[in-house]
Structure formats: structure tokens, C-alpha cells
Amino acid sequence: MTNLPKHVHFHEEGPREGFQIERGAFPLADRAALVDALSETGLEEIQVSSFVSPKAVPQMADAEALFATIRRKPGVRYDAVWLNERGYDRARATPGVHITGRIALYASDAFAMRNNNCTAAEMRGRVNDWLDRYAADGVPMERALVMAAFGCNFEGEVAPSRAVGELVWAWNTCQARGMAPPRLYLADTMGWANPQAIRGAIGMLRDALPEAEVGLHLHDTRGLGPANVLAALEMGVSHFDSSVAGLGGCPFAGHGDARGAGNICTEDMVFLCHEMGIETGIDLEALIEAARLAERIIGRPLSGRLMHAGSLKAYRQRRAAA
Template sequence: MSTQPELPKKVKIVEVGPRDGLQNEKEAVPAAVKVALVDRLSRAGFLNIEAASFVSPKWVPQMATSTEVMASITRREGTIYSALTPNMQGFEAALASRADEVVIFGSASEAFSQKNINCSIAESIARFESVARAAKDNGLRLRGSISCAFGCPYQGEVPLDAVADVVARMRDLGCDEIDIADTIGVSTARKTQAVMQVAAQEFHVDRISGHFHDTYGQALANIYASLEVGVSIFHSSVAGLGGCPYAKGATGNVATEDVLFLMNGLGIETGIDIDQVVDAGQFISQHLGRKATSRAGNALVAKRAG
């Protein structure tokens, strides 16, 4: 008789909607709306919110208000407010804005790295050495994010040893947490477990996070598969904000409401109030003029109305 693997009793959900979710929106979202969204999410109980990105506004115009957002949010004690920092200029801005955590990023796909930033994986990560050092010197948390860990829009399959190599490089930079991201949402459960197990050979499994996109509807299955191998940190986006730039019309980040519904059903503690998250999802969706893509969120709203 087979025994069920023991799942973590508690997970941390990193809410990425205000940054990763909104950055692809074509119409500018006012800083005041972003602030209201972050504040709603803080009140819902998240311990980590990705609130800003200090990249060039030329490349990501939606994030041009990051300084204003970070200055205006109501910070909840115990919540980590994160900012994406591609270089030292971004780091200085994040430091000035009182970010608690800076996020650096690399790819597990050599083709993706070359195509997007015109350099190798090794070169891209070497560029972050100064940011990593500065984060440590200033007492900030450092998070590393690895894109295309499960598949690449240019090269297809990504070898497991390529993922292991980037995890080791991020670990050596001093990262406190490392995200393993399915940027194009192509992974399925068994593949997810193989990738997470390889990552866990290079870094503490309790500091590895799963960042799954729902392009092919597999995100929740991949999260469950990750739980089975001991991963207990997951990224999600309120209302399912965010598209996938490599698959036209596809959804991007897994919706936070759906992840919370799963965790609640499994009896796994999150410390987050799903009803407040549903409200936050409705708030931002109404501002954007479209329905939330969260199945659980929309079902809970319909249930309330019924």
C-alpha cells in the first residue's frame, strides 16, 4: 500500500500582482490605485508583497511610479515589501524607497538569456554581484529569480543540470530565497517535481519558491506536485493579473484566490484571509475594466451574490 507524501503544514504565499501582474498592462495604472491594491493585500495578511520594480521606465513604463508607490503604501509590520532591481541604479532606488528585499533575476535557458539581454547566463549573473553585495551590506534580503526553468520559448526543453547550475550561482551570490519560475507555463506535475528536486540538491528546499504560470492550466497541479517534494513558498497574483508575453491571449501568473482555495482545502496554513483577497481582486479588476481570471475568486463572488 502506497503512503501519501506528507505535505507542509504551512506555506508562504508571495503576492506578485502589484509588480509582475501589472507590469504588462498597456494602459497606465495610477500610483494611487497601485497603493490601494498593495494596502488591501497587506491587510489580507501577506507576509511578502512584490510591490515595485526599479527598471528603466523606457522598458517597463508601467513601473515608472514605483518610487511614489513605495513612499505611499501603509506598511504592515512583519510584511516584506520587495522590489525588482536589475542593476546598481535600481538597487539605489530600491534602498532609498525602503524596500525590505531586492530581487535579481537570471534564466535557466541560454537561448532566453542571449535573446533577451544579449549575454550568457554566467555573464548575466556576474552582473548582479555588486547588487548582491550591496544588499548584504545594507541588511536587505536578497531573492534570486530563475526564469524559464521548465521550458523556453526559444530552445524548448531546458536541461535539469542547467537549472541546478543557476541555482548554485544564485546561492553563491548569497540569495536568501530562490524562485524557480515556469515563465511560459508549460510544465506538468512530474517534470515540476524533477526540477524542484534538482534545485533542492543545490539549495535548502524550505527557501525555494515555485512561480508558476497558468498558460496551459497546469499551475495548481504543479503547486501540488511541489508541495509533495517539500516546497513551501509559492508566488501568485491577485485576480490572475499578468499575461504571458510568449503565448498570445494566454493567462500568466496563477491566481492567488485559486492557490488559497487549494491550501484551505488541504488544511495548510497561509495566514491570509481569502475573502479580503477576493475583494482586492474585484477592486483591481474593476479598475482595469475586465473580469478577474481567478476561478475561485469569481465563484466566491457569485456565491455571495446568490
């Protein structure tokens, strides 16, 4: 494991991706309390909400109010998701939203139609308009992400070359315009990845763009999330999207029980890193308490393991005190 990173960065998405898929609404004060609890853990980035159609995702209809309610901690970036110009304009008009340039692409036409009402090629066609807007607004590019990078519930298998090709295109497009190249994210939106596929896609992407920084957005839909994280860590990947307590999932991903489609669990993956000697800058015990708060808010057992079992650090401390 000589390629293990020294430090891993987790981009927390639970407050947004977690609640968008839940049935029904949850009180604004409870969701703000979860963001505030996560702010005290050492996480540097928290995705608070999304500025999307309230008809399509009613759970996110109060994004502006949520940003107005949270208590911001210095040094923490509070960001959001948008899918179109209207959402972007709402995000920019909302105080406290950290705005960075991002490109969203698809390795599946079927999923692109469900999620963005366009084909993958049409999504590419919109990128230059976004880059124009970001440049005009002085917004720096940060990430390019390709969804359904490992497989699609509507289209089936996805060739690694297709997902990698989308990211290479995004990189080259930014370079050609004199914009800083983004970090490149492979997103296992529907839980099709396995460790071998993770290694293969990362290797192919690095062969094509040796200088690129690679990140992963993984879902634990079919139980391979932690194994996929480990495979990526062994290849030196140090940027992961994750969700506290294993919350999350895409409401348009076509899972029979969408609530079973959570993202990789932040506290469980932080624990994995710490046990392997990898730094994260995160207070694991505080993160566990935030996960327990998330479970109380949702009102049913969530998929995170550590919040139920406790960390080994806490166990060792109890043993030492006995």
C-alpha cells in the first residue's frame, strides 16, 4: 500500500443528498442543527442544499431559508448544487453559498434524460455556455464529474473508456479556454462499481491525464462502497464525496427502494482512514454524534456502522480507564 495518501479530504453531502431522497419533509431547524453539528467536526466542506425545481425535489424547496438559518463556522465552505441557470442564479443570490465552477457530464444517455432532460452529448453542448458564465462571473473552475461512470440501472454496463472520455474532454475544453483544469470525479451514481473497476477507471484516467487530480463520488448501494474506497486509497486517491450516517441517493436513479441507495458513510470512511494511519483533520467522535443526530432526525436506523458500534478509540479509552 505504498501509494496511500497522507491526508484524505471528505466533501460532506449528507444535508443535501441525504434529505433529497427521503419521503416527506423535515423541519428546517433540524436540518440546520445537523449542518451546525457537522461544522464542529473538522469537515472543511459541507453541501447544505440544492437549488433545483421544488416540483422535482420538494425536499430542497427551502434552500435559501436553510442557508439563512445555519451558523457558519470560519474555515468551513458551505456549498450547494444547481442544474440550470435559474438554480445557479438562486445560489449566487443567496448569502453564504460558496460558489465554484463545476461541470456535470454523463456516461449514460438514459440517465442523462432522467436527471437533466437531455442526452449525454447535449449535456456536453451546454458546458461551453457554463464556462462562459463562470468566466464572466469570475468563478474559478473546481470539478468536473461524470455520472453513471461504472454502470446504469437504465442502460446497463458502461465502458470505462466512455466515462474517462467525458472527463478528458472536460479537461481539454477547460485548458483550451485558458481556464484552470478541474479535479476529475468518477461518480458511481447507481452502485455498479467494484474494486477492480475502480482501479481500472482510475488507471485509465491517469494514463490519459497523468497530471490530473482524481476524486470519487461513490454510493454503497450494493455493499461495495468501503471496498471501493480502499481500492482508491491504495491508488493514492485523496478526495471523496460522502454522506454522514450513509444518507443519500439520487431520486432519479431507478432503485426499487431508493432509501437503500446511500452514499459512502462519512464517519465509517474516516474511521477506515484513521485506522490505516491516514490523516483527515476530522474529529471522529464529534462526527459520530452528528451521525446519531441524523438518525434521530430521520427517525429510523440508518446504514452507518460506526455510530452504532462506536469507534475503537472510544473502546480503547474505556479499557484503559477500567
